[in-house]
Amino acid sequence: MRFDDWMLALHVLSAFSLVAGIVLFWVLIFVGWRTDTPEGTLVLNPVAKVGSATVGIGMVGTVVFGLWLAFSIGNYNIWDAWIVIALVLWFLGGALGRKTGEAYLEGPKKAQELREAGQNGPNAELLALNRTSRGLLLQTLTSLVVLLILVDMIWKPWA
Amino acid sequence: MGLSMLAAMRPDSWNFPLLVHVFGAMVLVGGLLTATSALAFAKGDVRLLRLGYWSLLAVSLPGYVVMRIGAQWVASKGWDKVDPAPTWLDIGYIVADAGALLMLIALVVGGIGMRRLRQGKGQGLLKAALVIAIVILAAALVAVWAMAGKPN
Numbered sequence: 001m002r003f004d005d006w007m008l009a010l011h012v013l014s015a016f017s018l019v020a021g022i023v024l025f026w027v028l029i030f031v032g033w034r035t036d037t038p039e040g041t042l043v044l045n046p047v048a049k050v051g052s053a054t055v056g057i058g059m060v061g062t063v064v065f066g067l068w069l070a071f072s073i074g075n076y077n078i079w080d081a082w083i084v085i086a087l088v089l090w091f092l093g094g095a096l097g098r099k100t101g102e103a104y105l106e107g108p109k110k111a112q113e114l115r116e117a118g119q120n121g122p123n124a125e126l127l128a129l130n131r132t133s134r135g136l137l138l139q140t141l142t143s144l145v146v147l148l149i150l151v152d153m154i155w156k157p158w159a
Numbered sequence: 160m161g162l163s164m165l166a167a168m169r170p171d172s173w174n175f176p177l178l179v180h181v182f183g184a185m186v187l188v189g190g191l192l193t194a195t196s197a198l199a200f201a202k203g204d205v206r207l208l209r210l211g212y213w214s215l216l217a218v219s220l221p222g223y224v225v226m227r228i229g230a231q232w233v234a235s236k237g238w239d240k241v242d243p244a245p246t247w248l249d250i251g252y253i254v255a256d257a258g259a260l261l262m263l264i265a266l267v268v269g270g271i272g273m274r275r276l277r278q279g280k281g282q283g284l285l286k287a288a289l290v291i292a293i294v295i296l297a298a299a300l301v302a303v304w305a306m307a308g309k310p311n
Binding site: 001005006008009011012013015016019020021022023024026027028031040043044046047050051054147150151154155 | 184206218308310
């Protein structure tokens with residue numbers, strides 16, 4: 001394998017890391033939808049941290065190895081339309097992902113407060129935070145943007 | 160023209176089957192990541208044990224099916240007639256077939272564990288499912304590396 005083949009493999013592995021993290025968060029959103037207790041909410045924290053780590057690795061890896069490939073491979077140029085589209089979508093996805101994370105952190109924060117106050121039973125406000133419609137919308141938009149990046153990478157429009 | 164170059168310069172008609180294949184594989188890996196994380200962090204917590212098993216059953220398994228349908232669809236475009244098959248394609252098939260068998264074993268073992276959870280037992284079986292899921296995840300990542308980097 002040439003060095004560029006390794007870079008491409010690492011670029012694709014990073015993309016898998018990113019999407020795997022997004023899938024993990026979809027599962028947590030589904031579980032959180034029915035969770036109204038502080039303990040039930042906080043027990044998901046370690047799994048969410050794995051998701052954050054894989055999304056972080058995926059975001060950094062895709063752009064670093066992707067830029068390397070854009071400069072290294074003779075047939076590709078950084079100003080190629082499909083690469084510019086991917087970079088714009090990457091920034092948009094990153095911004096949406098950050099907002100999604102902020103929206104879904106409200107539930108665990110509330111759960112921590114409730115636990116510290118000794119209120120361990122079901123709580124309607126906590127359930128509402130776990131079911132945040134803003135977070136759900138942002139997660140859907142983030143996923144759509146990542147799907148568009150995947151489509152862009154495969155079809156390579158105007159290449 | 161090398162096979163790697165052929166794979167890189169594919170006709171447009173391969174794009175959608177390839178998207179189906181890659182999307183399914185990504186969901187499969189995501190489900191495996193969720194399942195292994197939940198089962199590894201469970202430490203006896205029934206909620207996380209259930210989350211881990213259901214991620215394997217309801218996310219990884221459908222992801223695997225979609226990945227495999229996409230793979231056969233792409234193969235039907237001519238890759239199934241390439242003889243001898245390139246190493247990266249062999250790796251993909253071996254991991255997919257062995258992975259299917261291992262996933263079936265993990266689902267059965269984990270399923271029995273889930274039933275026994277009601278009697279306060281079954282954690283050992285779910286740990287076994289965790290170990291198998293980690294093996295499948297590692298093999299899947301090797302397959303992704305092989306499919307993308309195309310050794311030989």
